Amino acid sequence: MAEQPSNTDLADRYSKRRARLLPALAIFFLAQQFSYFSRIPGERLVDRVRIGAWVVMSAVLLLLLTTGGAWIRSAAVRVLMNDEVTRANRASAMQFGFALAMGGAIAVYPFIDQLALNARQVIHLIVSLGLAAAVLRFGMLERRALG
């Protein structure tokens, strides 16, 4: 019978998977935003679906970033996956995302009238920027940590 992998092995395996997945998700999310802003949704059903999809994707990314994911794994494995190095990486990533979101908001603020963006679009822009930056940085820091 094959030997059961230890919690450390499992945490390592899932951490590697997470470190590969997060940057890919962040890039996919950013690519979606280019499509959103190239054809800003109106009031049709298909536009509501696009807005709903953004809400779901943003919420999932935020949950992945704040909790570290692997929700169906055991508590012991999740603790190892979110040990102090990961918590430090997450803090650094969130700081980066926050700075970028604030920078984006400050940059957009004087041009709101020229850009003709409504409140939803401004929120969409700032949240997307901050979230994608934080998730991307978290994934990259985790990849570096895993060696």
Added chain:
Amino acid sequence: MAEELRNRLRELREARGLTQGQLAELVGVSRKTINTVENGIYVPSTVIALKLARALDEPVERLFSLTK
């Protein structure tokens, strides 16, 4: 000039014939923590530093030192 934290974790781990994964298991951290500490990417908390010293049966000062 700022002081720099040096560690001998890799050297002491390898002297005991342990892999990063085995040391991680002994300490109760992830292999990622061992890897980042060994490579100087991450400075561990006092708790982790003491656990590492205990797992390697060495005083913590032998594991970590400050150099100019």
